[in-house]
Amino acid sequence: MATKPTNHLTSYVGGSDTGGVSGLVGWGGGGGFRSVQVGPSMYDVSDGFVLLADWATNGRFAKGVSAQLDFDWEPMGNPFCGRRGRQRLAVFDGAVGTEEIRSLAGQLDEKESMTVVAQVVLPGAEELLASLSKGSRIRKAPRDLLADGTRRAQRRRVTTT
């Protein structure tokens, strides 16, 4: 499906297709175009439920989240992978619990905070993080990402390469 408009444009620009608008305005080809590959969405919709796409696992999930939340991609080692000012991003492909939070918070510098994104948030993790670092947050993907970034998501599809 993606190739069809490209083929058309190629023939217009090359001058081999002079029908349609080209014919009407007397354009015999020339000029050019640029094609931008937009990555697949990180989300699937099934029976009205927004779900994480199957491919969105491991590094690709982290990269997608980093792009969506507008962090600079900076894979410093699991699970830290992004930075935005003094805020760091930690992405968990699975569950995040109190043990992980305790260890992550210890790796923050005094004046840093973090956004933790996980697919499952275990009991107690949010409370512990709030007590260890006031400016830090846990986000469940995709639930909180969609709520947070709905407006942005409309303008820009989440792309990963």
Next chain:
Amino acid sequence: VTGLEYDEGLIEEIATRLDMRAPNIAALDRIARALETAVSGTEIVATLATGVGKTYIAGGLLDYLQQQNVRNVVIITPGNTIQRKTLANLDPRHRKFLRGLQCRPVVITVDDIKTGTVGQALNDPTAFKVFVLTVQSLLRPNTKDNRRAHKPYEDVGEGLSTYLARCDDLVVIADEYHTYFGNNADQFQAAVQDLHPTAVVGLTATPHLSTQQHVVYEYDLAEAIADKYVKIPVLVARSDGHKDLRTQLADGVALLDAKDTAMRTYCDTTQQQYVRPVMFVVADKIDEAADISEMLAGPDLLGNPDQVLLVTSDQSKEALDRLDDLENPHSKVRAVVSVSMLKEGWDVKNIYVIAAVRPLRSQLLTEQVLGRGLRLPFGRRTGNGMLDTVEVLSHDSFRDLLSSAEALFLRSLGASAEDVDATEATEPGVAGRPLVGDALAGAADDGAQEVLFTLPAGEVTDEGGRTVDLDWAQDGYLGMDDLVAAPRQIAIAGTVDARLAAAAAITATMRDAVVPTQHPGVPLPLFIPRVTVRLERDSLSLAQIDVTDAEALGRRFSADNAPTLTRKAIEAFRDDEGVHLDIKDRSDEASVRASQTIPMPFDTIQSDLVRRLLESNAVSQTLTEKNAAVRVAAAFLLGAKVTEETPWRREHGRLATRALTEWIGAKQTATPRREVVEITQVKWPDPPEMHNGTPPGDRHKITRSSEFTVGYPYKGWTRGLYDTCSFDAYSTEFRLAELLDNSGPGIRAWVRLTRNVPLTIAYLSGAGTRSYYPDFIVIDEPGTYWIVEGKRDDEMRDDVVLAKRDAAAAWVKTVNNSGNVQETWGYVLASEAVIKDAANWASLKAAAQTFR
């Protein structure tokens, strides 16, 4: 809407996301506190010195207001320049965009009121709208000039000001707040009051007297310089005072050339984009400015008219464009000559020399002039003494300059004269003698060439709020890297010759790379172990859950909630909104109050429960889990015997979800998990050479605490891995280094640990872990590395010190048991008394606590 509930966590989140500086965070915090009680037009003013970054306060405030559900904000600017800058700050495509800003507002100016997007946003109560308006467009229409802001616009069919006045959540942010209190003050205030804002937040560097009582936060220039957010002003004079304009301009050009050389060397060695230093000359009259720019273009000075930019009140478009372009790498301009003071908003970062035709009085050091030269081109101090300073040329003799210095500080920098300490700079890194009272001016007669002005070191407190001895408020102890324990420099006064000599010394130091000393038996690079503990947990999928268990849970749920699930209604009552049925089981804590009369249709109960499960913290939102959730929900409802007849309400869905997620959560918490300890090795130093912008002091010249300077590089260490090191404290670190260096052949080499050395140890602190950065590594026998820490005597029983010691002891054990680490590591904790009594490394090790 009045009163936005103060949210400290939100401020911290915003502050880290926008990478805000401490004073800006404090200002945002005070503003947020004041907003909590703001009612109908409360004025809230924050005063911060030029160059600290007020833009970030405005940006942070926008994010804060957006998160607090404010939907209408007006930003007032004093003119087009600042309006353009503000629009750039809010535009994600612009290079001046405030990185990290999250609110993504619909930005509206008077010019685009008519476009469709704006009309849509105005009608959309959820859109976050930021109106960026110049004060001129806001002032009420008068007979001469009907202001555009008051014309009706198509989509809403009313004037913008009418729309704004109707908003019940409007907050006004007024940039450069002092500028609105001149001749048009009454008009301005009337215009703002007409908008009926909740609050008016004014940001300024120089508060107008009439707004003084509304100031909630103040941060003056002296503090900004002392805290290293801006350049240090250097007052430069000739010993004999200056005679003529040409001499002064020649001095300016010589200093500019010295800055340029320092900049090129710095950018080459650190591989950064070159920033061209520029001189800023303030003239009295237009003809004078023209004369100066001609003189500067002459062959004996800059020698090229393209390098001089004359900006007068009748500014041409081309001149203004070149002024805007000043920071561009391809700009040729090296000197800007101006008559009127260039106003706020012209905030380039590459002004490095300031000269004035009129004699140096306090007005030269006002925010308007000095402020133009204060911003740091790399966003922070570089450690290079030429790039962190702006030279301000004085007409006075050096002696007169020194005698008037204190008055200048008082008026221009906001520091009180009695707080400012003056010391003569002689030997690098050796604190000179203090100059008090008449001795200051007299120093010039005694041949002083350079005098440093400092504020006393700030008070440092620990987490418990107790004051900490400055010697001990170091990295390792508090785990903070930016405690300002050293005296804080706010200005320098020097002769032209002394400044040129300083520039030459700095550039020479910068060119010479500091390389590691070769010590026998200490091959480089070092392999430094890094211990990380990772948690692996088995994932729990809903698919693993036995549906029979879910059914059993449903049975239990049904029994617990029997009264509400079996009875149709307990009470009916009527209020303004109609008849409600109150279903309540008073004996059960989990009571259900259904304000909704009609139970959920049976065919939606299951999908509602699935949706709730998927959105809960306990279940991941994937296709596998969704399919499993359908099975679990069906089994649960089967167990609960939910049929068409059951009066199942939304509240039941919520309670059922809670029962299920608690049950799943307990299973998840119980899934097996393992701590995986990983030991990796990091090569250091990499690269081995370091460049330093501060000419090092001689370590042998430091004989007591009062001569020592915190963080200053000292040279002359023979057994150090580098011959130049800096220290956070004298009585332990510097003394320990002396002991190690003087220990003879008992030591092969020692390494002063800084944040550049990748050696950190995680230790337990309260509910979390923290990173511990020890002081030294000592290599005594080949292959034996000791981590060495010095502590004050009364801290040897401190919980934090003990926690760090225990963590280090465990670290040493872990590392030594690793098959990959080739060296043997040990840990030494020495008290101040032990350090004092020890003659050498061997006796220190014998008396201290050691682990290996």
